[in-house]
Amino acid sequence: MIEKQPAGLADELAALASAPAAHRGPLCSVGSLLDAADESVAASLRTVLDTPNVSATAIAETLSRHGTPITAYTVGRHRRRGQANGCRCER
Numbered sequence: 001m002i003e004k005q006p007a008g009l010a011d012e013l014a015a016l017a018s019a020p021a022a023h024r025g026p027l028c029s030v031g032s033l034l035d036a037a038d039e040s041v042a043a044s045l046r047t048v049l050d051t052p053n054v055s056a057t058a059i060a061e062t063l064s065r066h067g068t069p070i071t072a073y074t075v076g077r078h079r080r081r082g083q084a085n086g087c088r089c090e091r
Contacts, residue, residue, distance in 0.1 A: 030078035031089035
């Protein structure tokens with residue numbers, strides 16, 4: 001058991017909390033589509049992604065029918081962005 005904390009531990013932990021998040025890689029397919037799509041498509045996609053009663057499968061099938069092959073897994077992972085099991089896109 002540690003009886004006394006090392007000097008500066010509180011400062012280092014505070015610095016970690018205030019540091020900007022590191023972008024760990026490229027955007028997922030959904031994030032890339034949102035960046036490349038025109039405003040109306042991007043807005044519609046953001047709305048449907050934020051609607052929990054629309055399944056990831058339905059979204060993926062619709063996107064695939066319109067020329068963007070994306071899996072339901074990728075849609076679900078994008079919906080969980082910002083979580084440990086989500087994609088790397090910004091929340």
